[in-house]
Amino acid sequence: MEEVNKFRVYKQRGRLYTKSITKNFSPFGEKVVRYKGNEYREANYERSKLFAAIKKGLSQTGIKEGHKVLYLGSSHGYTPSFVSDIVGKGGVVFCLDFAPTVMRDLVIICEKRENMIPLLADATKPETYKDKVLKSDILYQDIAQREQVETFIKNMEMHLKPGGFGLLTLKARSVDVTRKPKEIFNETMSVLKERYAVVDYRELDPYEKDHAFFVVKKK
Amino acid sequence: MSIKKLREMNLAETKKAIKNSVNEDIIVINIINTLEEIEKQTNSLVMRLRDFYKLKHPEAESRISDNEGLVKNVLSGNKEKSVMGANLGDDEETLQKIALMCKELYDTKNFLTKRLESLLQKYAPNMNYLAGATITAKLIREAKSLRKLATGKSSTIQMLGAEKALFRHLKSGANSPKHGVIVNHQIIQKNKDKGKAARILADKISIAAKLDFFKGEFKAPLLVKEIEDKLKWKK
Numbered sequence: 001m002e003e004v005n006k007f008r009v010y011k012q013r014g015r016l017y018t019k020s021i022t023k024n025f026s027p028f029g030e031k032v033v034r035y036k037g038n039e040y041r042e043a044n045y046e047r048s049k050l051f052a053a054i055k056k057g058l059s060q061t062g063i064k065e066g067h068k069v070l071y072l073g074s075s076h077g078y079t080p081s082f083v084s085d086i087v088g089k090g091g092v093v094f095c096l097d098f099a100p101t102v103m104r105d106l107v108i109i110c111e112k113r114e115n116m117i118p119l120l121a122d123a124t125k126p127e128t129y130k131d132k133v134l135k136s137d138i139l140y141q142d143i144a145q146r147e148q149v150e151t152f153i154k155n156m157e158m159h160l161k162p163g164g165f166g167l168l169t170l171k172a173r174s175v176d177v178t179r180k181p182k183e184i185f186n187e188t189m190s191v192l193k194e195r196y197a198v199v200d201y202r203e204l205d206p207y208e209k210d211h212a213f214f215v216v217k218k219k
Numbered sequence: 220m221s222i223k224k225l226r227e228m229n230l231a232e233t234k235k236a237i238k239n240s241v242n243e244d245i246i247v248i249n250i251i252n253t254l255e256e257i258e259k260q261t262n263s264l265v266m267r268l269r270d271f272y273k274l275k276h277p278e279a280e281s282r283i284s285d286n287e288g289l290v291k292n293v294l295s296g297n298k299e300k301s302v303m304g305a306n307l308g309d310d311e312e313t314l315q316k317i318a319l320m321c322k323e324l325y326d327t328k329n330f331l332t333k334r335l336e337s338l339l340q341k342y343a344p345n346m347n348y349l350a351g352a353t354i355t356a357k358l359i360r361e362a363k364s365l366r367k368l369a370t371g372k373s374s375t376i377q378m379l380g381a382e383k384a385l386f387r388h389l390k391s392g393a394n395s396p397k398h399g400v401i402v403n404h405q406i407i408q409k410n411k412d413k414g415k416a417a418r419i420l421a422d423k424i425s426i427a428a429k430l431d432f433f434k435g436e437f438k439a440p441l442l443v444k445e446i447e448d449k450l451k452w453k454k
């Protein structure tokens with residue numbers, strides 16, 4: 001096991017892992033490897049855009065041990081569970097999704113992972129959960145909706161600490177099916193640059209088609 | 220507030236919200252999904268039943284083309300003579316078990332069909348009258364809720380269930396689809412100008428959805444009449 005950059009993400013034979021904060025719990029059927037007394041859960045980069053971006057050479061995630069993370073579009077909790085490993089027991093991940101169906105699974109996982117907190121709310125209305133989250137060090141967004149960039153900026157402004165990092169996965173098709181993905185990526189890049197320092201950018205093919213991953217820093 | 224407190228509060232609130240989120244839309248969607256699954260399963264299982272029955276009574280098997288009739292025939296212990304048929308011996312019980320399972324599927328299908336009908340008669344009476352329970356349920360599934368059907372455009376209703384074809388059209392210029400799940404409606408089936416019929420039907424379904432969602436009156440028979448007039452008038 002070898003750490004990738006300083007991400008608290010580990011690599012072994014091309015596969016990516018995080019050091020698990022739970023024992024004997026792999027809710028997604030993910031492979032668990034024991035190494036020097038710790039359990040490492042395998043994060044499949046074909047299933048998680050964060051890990052696809054890491055696989056494609058991301059230079060910074062901004063996520064550190066002990067961080068508070070606001071995760072928008074947590075779905076069943078796949079990527080959030082690995083982010084929860086990365087921030088460790090001293091950190092916390094607020095997992096927000098507006099679909100009760102996925103929340104049912106997520107709640108079960110949150111019960112087992114003490115640093116994960118579920119929130120059934122709409123990411124486009126950040127004021128509605130202002131009393132339910134803490135100011136965060138990291139904003140992660142993966143909602144695949146038309147207004148994803150506006151939503152990201154609204155949440156960056158309201159819920160992220162100055163100096164904090166924002167991680168945005170962008171699905172071109174949800175913005176506009178008829179336009180070229182590259183065009184949408186470029187456009188998003190300039191919108192983000194107006195407000196933030198864009199510290200990294202990756203396109204996620206072949207792991208995710210027509211998806212891009214942005215890492216920005218709030219001033 | 221401490222993180223621990225905040226976590227407990229959010230967990231409790233989320234659980235409550237999830238509990239309260241179960242509504243008619245979700246039940247309708249689950250029923251129609253289950254019905255579709257039962258249909259598939261029944262077809263495969265009846266094929267296996269036919270394989271077995273053919274050994275015992277090839278003449279009867281080939282005569283009875285109706286699947287449900289075949290199941291009844293097997294269960295009734297058909298005593299007709301067969302020249303080609305073999306004695307199944309202990310596997311007569313195997314045959315009966317498979318037939319019983321098919322019957323169970325038909326019974327569940329009938330139960331769910333009735334259940335869907337009575338649910339929709341209350342929840343979406345106008346749509347149900349106009350489009351029938353199956354199409355109504357599929358439209359609710361594709362739109363995700365009656366509210367979305369009622370607040371969306373009728374052109375969207377016309378295309379619901381044809382998203383994949385629509386996407387292919389936008390991307391590669393393949394033929395543009397004219398209709399989605401409403402295509403099975405007899406008004407479209409019977410009409411030569413399917414595009415036109417689909418447009419008119421979608422328009423009225425949209426009105427029906429609004430009536431249903433905003434708890435308006437029952438006007439569906441009038442809507443049906445309007446559709447018929449429009450299609451006739453055009454001819």
Ligand SMILES: C[S@@+](CC[C@H](N)C(=O)[O-])C[C@H]1O[C@@H](n2cnc3c(N)ncnc32)[C@H](O)[C@@H]1O
Nearest residue numbers: 073074075078079097098099122123124142143
């Ligand atoms: C692509 S999935 C996220 C997958 C997840 N990030 C992972 O990697 O495991 C997108 C999720 O965003 C949620 N979503 C979409 N729009 C939303 C909104 N406005 N507010 C909250 N959640 C939203 C959907 O319900 C869906 O679960």
